[in-house]
Amino acid sequence: MRACDLERLELIGIDRSRGLPLFGDYRMVMFGMPSLARLQKDLIQSLGMEKAAVILSRFGYDSGLGMATTISELYDFDSSEEWLRAGAVLRTMAGLAVEEIMEVSIDPENKTLKMTGRWRDSFESVNWLSQFQPHETPICHILASLSSGFASAVLGSEVLVREISCRAQGHEYCQFEARPMSDWGISAEDIQRRFDINPLGEELTQLNAALREAREDLRRQNAEISRLRLLTRQIETDEEIIFRSEAMSRVLTLANKVAPTRSSVLIQGESGVGKEVMARFIHRRSTHSHAPFLAINCAALPPGLLESELFGYVKGAFTGADSDKKGLFVEAGEGTLFLDEVAELSPELQAKLLRALQEKEVRPVGGLTVSPIRARIVSASNRDLREMISQGKFREDLYYRLAVFPLFISPLRDRRQDILILARHFLSNFTRDSHGFSPAALRCMEAYHWPGNVRELSNWVEYAVILAGSELILPEHLPLHMSTQPPDPLTILGADQPTLEELEKRYIRIVLQSTGNRRNEAAKKLGISTATLWRRLQQQ
Ligand SMILES: [Zn+2]
Structure with missing residues (x-):
């Protein structure tokens, strides 16, 4: 049999019982070019060109060996050359390329072989050019190694078919040359590596191990990040003002404007609306935020004690004054002194405070020398100071000293949009794994009139967390006076405007x-x- 006498249609058979295509006794599988192109691309992109070439070459080499053996079982070729040429017919028939042999000589006894030829429209180069730019080196790995496998079977020893130039490089066709491995002057190891899948396997095992380690690292780092995030959130709790309402947004706009100035600010609003939080907010955004923020509640101390706290005293000024003490005005330095519940100041202290603010200096109790006041004064009251002025209970001149820039924080019931977001905020502070609020509990919260404002809301959430644990917070977890009060739909009707x-x-x-x-x-x-x-x- 000569290669040119091979009848292509006879070569491909059908397994009559199952209808499967056969080449000799071997079942064939047909794939379309686009799916092979996809495989080529995926291999190269996931493994890199070099490793993809190893896999494609091994695939090709085994196919070539198999083809050569099968065809020699089917036909007796006149010579080794005809058998070798049959390979070209088969490669063309299989759709790999239109192969033309230019020159061929083979002597199996002396183990010499030389063959040169062309592949036109090699499937690999066509697929390559449909997906990538022209490549610097030949890329027909399956074709070259398939030819190597075929020729090796014919010669009975290792033959290497090398692609000299490739259509994927921009040439008109691919050119190849086949010689015994030893003729190429390439070290056997190099070739071995090309067809050896094992180094790749080892490398993949190593990569897998590295990947597992990296994943474990990542998991640890994520846990650390979550922990730090929680910490940061706890810090932010007293750093940021939580709100969604227009009313609060307006107040914050004003606060932001006055913060960098040195003007006195008077914050008014019901008990628990967060006046100290606002004072700290102003301090943080002031030009002296690095200096101290000192707060004192004017209602908490008897007048005498309050006076010495504010202005300080000298040793021996009164019984128990066994050393000098700086007052808060001096200790605050260039920072902020926050006077909470300023309406509760006694008339005497109101007069002393006024004098200090007018003269911008303080004299400690029992002392002779004065110290300058450099601190910024922010005061707060839950009472209507103007009404107190009209009743003669608060000095008007002091009011104008303190209220250069007045701010009013609305009660929570007048800014119901803030209830939910505040409640969730407090919840996240108290517990990490709560299931949140049930819709019914939210309705109760939104309908409630919150006489204690934000502070009451915070207390309530803490109460509910104690009762509910990590479960969903239900109306029965509310303090009794809230849950028994049926939510009034008309009250919440227009809450979000x-x-x-x-x-x-x-x-x-x-x-x-x-x-x-x-x-x-x-x-x-x-x-x-x-x-x-x-x-x-x-x-x-
Ligand atoms: Zn090529």
Whole structure:
């Protein structure tokens, strides 16, 4: 048999029982070019060119050996040369390339072989150019190694087919040359490496181990990051003001404006709205935030003690004064002195405070020398100072000294948008693994009038966490006076200041609920016809 007499259609058979295509006794598998292109790309992109070449070459070499053996079982070739040429016919028939042999000589006895030829439209180069830019070196790894395997089987010893130039480099066709391995002058080890999958396997094992280690590292680092995040969050708790309401946003805009100045600020608002938090906020954003922030509650101390706390005293000024003491005005330096509940100052202290602020200096109790006041004064009151002025209980001149820049913080019930976000904030401070608030508990919170404001909310969340643990917080976890107070839907109706249209929708729903979904009755309550109600519901 000569290679040119091979009849292609005879070479491919069908397994009659199963309908599978056969080459000799071997089952064949057909793939389309695009899927092979995909494989080529995935291999190169995930392993890199060099390692992809090893895998493709091994695949090709084994296929070549198999083809050569199978064809020699099917036919007796006239000569080794015809057998070798049959390889070209088979490679063309298999769709790998249109192969042309230019020159061929083989002597199996002396183990010499030389073959040169061309591959036109090699499938690898076509796939390459459809996906990548031209490459610097030849890329037809499967074709070259498949030819190597085939030729090695024919010669009975190792043959290496090298691609000299490749269409993927921009040439018109690929050129190859086949010689016994030893002829190429390449060390056997190099070649071995090219076809040896084991180093790759070892490398993959090593990579896998490294990957496992890196993952473990990452897990540890993530745990550390979570821990640090928690810490930071705890620090932020007294750093940031939590809000969502327009009202609070306006106050903060003002606070931000006054913070960098040295003007006195008076913060007014109900007990528990967070006046000290606001004072600290102003201090942090002041030009002297590095200096101390000192706070004193004017209602907490008897007048005499308060005076010596504020202004200091000298040794022997009174019984028990066994050494000099600097007052808070001096200790605050260039920082901020926060006078909480300033309305509670006695008339005498009001006068002394006024004098100190006017003269910008303080004289310690029992002392003769004065010290300058450099601190910025921020004061706060939960009482209406203007009303106290009109009742003669607070000095008007002191008021104007303190209230150069007045700020008013609304009670929590007037900024209900802040309730949920504050509650969640406190919850995250008290526990790491809570399931949050049930909708019913949220409704109770939003309907409640919060006489104790933010402080009461914080206390309540702590209370609920103690009762609920990590479970979802339900109305029964609320303090009794809150949970027994049924949430009034009308109170929360406009809490988030919806549009008129939205408000109307909500109101209709509330009235419907209150009538047990009886539309006639609801329409009557709403003062519209049942038909109109029906239409409105359709629009919702
Ligand atoms: Zn090529």
